Amino acid sequence: xxxxxxxxxxxxxxSSTLALMAATGEVGPMPDAAIFADTESEPxxxxxxxxxxxxxxxxxVYRVSQGNLRDESLKPKSSKDGLRQYVRNVVPAFxxxxxxxxxxxxxxxxxxxxxxxxxxxxxxxxxxxxxxxxVSWIGISTDEASRMKPSxxxxxxxxxxxxxxxxxxxxxxxxxxxxxxxxxxxxxxTFCPYHSDDQWRELKLNxxxxxxxxxSFELEWNAAVSLDKRATQTRGVIYLHRSxxxxxxxxxxxAKDFGQQDLFENECExxxxx
Numbered sequence: 465x466x467x468x469x470x471x472x473x474x475x476x477x478x479s480s481t482l483a484l485m486a487a488t489g490e491v492g493p494m495p496d497a498a499i500f501a502d503t504e505s506e507p508x509x510x511x512x513x514x515x516x517x518x519x520x521x522x523x524x525v526y527r528v529s530q531g532n533l534r535d536e537s538l539k540p541k542s543s544k545d546g547l548r549q550y551v552r553n554v555v556p557a558f559x560x561x562x563x564x565x566x567x568x569x570x571x572x573x574x575x576x577x578x579x580x581x582x583x584x585x586x587x588x589x590x591x592x593x594x595x596x597x598x599v600s601w602i603g604i605s606t607d608e609a610s611r612m613k614p615s616x617x618x619x620x621x622x623x624x625x626x627x628x629x630x631x632x633x634x635x636x637x638x639x640x641x642x643x644x645x646x647x648x649x650x651x652x653x654t655f656c657p658y659h660s661d662d663q664w665r666e667l668k669l670n671x672x673x674x675x676x677x678x679x680s681f682e683l684e685w686n687a688a689v690s691l692d693k694r695a696t697q698t699r700g701v702i703y704l705h706r707s708x709x710x711x712x713x714x715x716x717x718x719a720k721d722f723g724q725q726d727l728f729e730n731e732c733e734x735x736x737x738x
Contacts, residue, residue, distance in 0.1 A: 476651035480602030481636035503533040665716035
């Protein structure tokens with residue numbers, strides 16, 4: 465039974481390392497293709513890295529998209545009866561409710577804008593190859609093994625090569641450095657609420673345009689929601705930072721900014737930027 469090997473490429477540290485290891489023959493068989501699910505809302509640095517990475521790989525990289533996540537999140541939707549309009553809740557933002565309580569919206573962006581377009585492309589590649597199944601390579605490392613999940617689709621089998629090779633995120637970075645490759649940028653939408661304070665700080669300092677885009681997104685979303693509270697699914701105020709404070713008012717300075725030594729140098733493992 466013929467299977468196609470397809471690498472899910474998030475263009476972050478782990479999946480980039482996996483793709484380059486496959487290119488150098490350190491993990492096999494050679495993938496038939498890689499798929500990058502583009503939310504059209506990543507920082508420019510991610511797209512620049514992806515363009516470079518595509519030139520290093522001996523297999524094709526397909527960019528697929530469900531549309532622009534930023535635009536779709538702000539676009540008003542109509543109810544089935546056409547009598548109401550509401551803002552679609554896709555991004556898992558934090559919410560301060562009218563009674564003062566805090567909550568978080570459900571995360572739908574990964575399923576709608578990442579998984580769905582990847583699955584469509586996998587089916588197409590399978591049909592074009594005359595195969596009967598897909599082996600989906602996923603760049604999960606040992607320090608995030610809890611994220612490993614079996615496929616819910618009968619013809620797709622998930623494979624975790626970094627786990628097989630006992631590769632942690634730090635080992636991935638060490639492998640990249642040993643082979644003379646630069647460290648990939650953090651792969652995540654500019655306005656992702658799962659950013660840690662260090663990630664927000666990095667974005668604000670090194671990519672001010674991307675940070676400002678997140679600030680604008682927060683303001684535009686609240687403006688859209690406030691048009692008609694009775695007709696929206698979200699009745700509170702939306703925030704991208706867990707403190708439920710406006711993003712441009714949050715102090716992201718850390719110990720280094722105050723002249724203190726950082727004894728840990730922790731790296732964030734991310735949520736969906738594989």
